[in-house]
Amino acid sequence: MGVNVALIGCGNVGQGFLSLVLEKRKELEAQGLKINVVAVCDKLRGSAYDPDGLNISKILELASKSEISSYPGGLTGLDPISTITKTNANVVLEATWTDLKTGEPAYTHIKEALSAKRHVITTNKGPVLLYLKELQRLAETNGVEFRFEGVVLSGTPVFNLVRECLPGSEIVSFRGILNGTTNYILTKMEEGLSFEEALKEAQRLGYAEADPTMDIEGLDAGAKALILANVIMGASLGFNDMECKGITGLKVEDLRAALSNGKRYKLIATGYKENGVVKVRVAPEEVPLSDPLANILGTLNAITFSTDTIGDVTIVGRGAGGREAGYALFSDLISLSRKITSM
C-alpha cells in the first residue's frame, strides 16, 4: 500500500523530511510501504504537483534555489489551499513558520486539510497550542488523523512514546528541559560566560533568533509545556493560564553557588496537578545533580514523565534541527501509514 503526501512549507524542516524519504524509500518499499510525495508548496520557494509522484532529488535541488515552480513536467504554481484540497494527496504535512499568537497560516491549512478528509501531520506549535481540541474534533468528524510529534522535542519521541509505549498509564506529572537555546546559555554561563556573552554565542551558532525573547523569557518552553499538559494530561490551558519566568534574571554567581551545593540551575517546565486541576509552570530551578535532568547539557532536551505504573521515565534527545524536525514528520507518517494501510 502507499500514501500520497502533500508538503506545505519546504524550508529546513520540509527539506529534512524530503531528504529522509529519499534515503529510506527503498527500505520502506521493501517493507511494503510506498511514500509518494505528490505535491510541494512553499510561499517563497514555489510549488509543484504531479499526481504520480514528484522527483524528490529534483525538488530538493530546486528548493535550495527557491525555484520549485520551475519543476519540469508537473503542474506548478498552485497555492497552499489548492495543494491541500485539489491534489490526490491523502496526507498533508504542515511545516510552515510558527505564529504562537494566531496559529496562521498553519491553522487555516490544517482546517482545510482535515475538512477535505486529509490526514494531517504538523511540526507547528501555533495551531496545536491554540486550537488543539477543535482540530482533534474536526479530525474525528472527518475520520482522519491529526498528529504533531514534532511540536515538542522535535524528532525525539514524546507523544508517540506516551501513546504507543505507555498505554494505560496515567501521566501524573512531567518535568522537562524543553528549550535548547536557554539550556545552551546556562551551560555556557557555568563555563564562565556572562548571560550576554552566552546569548551572543547562541545567536552566532544559529540556536537563538535575532529577537530572543520567546526563548529567554521562557515562552517557547511554556508553549510546549502547555501543549504537553493539554495533550497528555487532558487540560485546556493557554498562555494566560501558566506561571512563566525566564532566565534573564540569572547571574554566573547564582549558577556557581548552586553547583557548589551539588545542584544545577535549569529552566524547568512542569505540568502537575493541584487539587485535581492541571497547572503549568516554567521557571529556573536548582536541580540536584542526582536528577537525570541535571546532566542535560548544551542544546539537548529532556522530559521526565511521572506515571502511575512504572514511576519516572525520562527521554533525552535533540530538540531542534531541520533533519530532526523532518524526522518528526517522517516518523508520524510511517506510523500513520502503518495504521491506515492496515485498515
Add this chain to the structure above:
Amino acid sequence: MGVNVALIGCGNVGQGFLSLVLEKRKELEAQGLKINVVAVCDKLRGSAYDPDGLNISKILELASKSEISSYPGGLTGLDPISTITKTNANVVLEATWTDLKTGEPAYTHIKEALSAKRHVITTNKGPVLLYLKELQRLAETNGVEFRFEGVVLSGTPVFNLVRECLPGSEIVSFRGILNGTTNYILTKMEEGLSFEEALKEAQRLGYAEADPTMDIEGLDAGAKALILANVIMGASLGFNDMECKGITGLKVEDLRAALSNGKRYKLIATGYKENGVVKVRVAPEEVPLSDPLANILGTLNAITFSTDTIGDVTIVGRGAGGREAGYALFSDLISLSRKITSM
C-alpha cells in the same frame, strides 16, 4: 473486542500484572478493550481456569497463600501445557523463572503456545537470548505475535520505543546501564562503602541474589545487551560471542580518581559495529559527567540509542520490580490487543 489471557507463572511479575489489570480494567473497557484473564498456572501456587474469566481479586488473594488451586467455581489443577493449549486463551503470558543456560521451562511453554496459535508475551530473558530467531519464525508461521518488552529495562519501553517511535531509523549502536544491582553497588562505593559492604547492602535490600555472580560479573547486563543486539541490530550472538567484564575488580579509590577527573565509573553494555559486524561488550567504563549515562544513579537503568536519523536518544527508567515487570506484560498486551482487535 476482548482478549482471553492465560498467565503462566504467578510470582511477583504475574501478580504485578494482575494488579494492573484490576486497577485499569474499567478504563480499558471504556476504550473498548476487554481483558479476560481466563487461566492462571503456577508450579508452586497452583492453577485455575474459567473460560468466562477468573475473579482477579480472588486469584491475587489465593496466590499470596499459594492456594490458587482452591479457586472456587473454575477448573483447577491444570498443568502449564494444558493451560496453554487446552483453554480458550488466545494470548499466553510467560512469567516463570529465568534460566539463561537452557531457557526452560519458558522455552517449552512458548513453543507450545506459538504452535497452538496463541500470541505470546514474556518477561523471560532465557528463551529470548537462546532461541529468538526460532521463536520469531514459529510465531510468523502460525500467524501470531511474540513480544518481550520486559526482558530489558523491565517496564521501561525499549523494544516498543524502537519499533513504534523510531520507525525507519537504523540503530547504529547502543550503550546502556542494564543492571540495577551493579549500578547500585557503584553508587554506594562512591559514597564510601567498600565493594563487599555495598554488595551486602544490595542483598539486604533484595536488589542482589544470595549468589550475585550473574550481576557482578556482568553476565546479566551481557544477556540483555546480546538480546538488544540480536533484536534491534539484527545480530545472532550468544554468550560466547561477547567480551564481558564485571565490577569485581573496581576499588573505591578507582571511583574517586575517576570523579576527580570529571568522570564516573559505570558498568556499560555496548552494541556496535566493527567492519559491518555487530559486537557486544560489557565492561566498567569511565564515563564523562556530561554524558546522560553518567548521572544514572542507584538502581536506575538507561540506554542511549545512536540513530542515523535524530542522533542519540536516551531512555531512563526503573529496570526491575514486580509492578514494573508486570507493566511490561500489561503494555505489550494492550499494544497487541489494539493490533489484533483492529484486524
